[in-house]
Amino acid sequence: xxxxxxxxxxxxxPETRVxxxxxxxxxxxxxxxxxxxxxxxxHPSDGSFSGKANE
Numbered sequence: 108x109x110x111x112x113x114x115x116x117x118x119x120x121p122e123t124r125v126x127x128x129x130x131x132x133x134x135x136x137x138x139x140x141x142x143x144x145x146x147x148x149x150h151p152s153d154g155s156f157s158g159k160a161n162e
Contacts, residue, residue: 114132116125 114128116128120128
């Protein structure tokens, strides 16, 4: 997933539409951030995960 599809508000859009687009952009950015963080976590199959807490 990439942040390639952003919707832009038009000058004549009502504030409710602008807020809707803003919320969509925030949600998309959060999903992208979650994906990056998930990929950065150690994976049990790559040997970097011991399965024990606080090591």
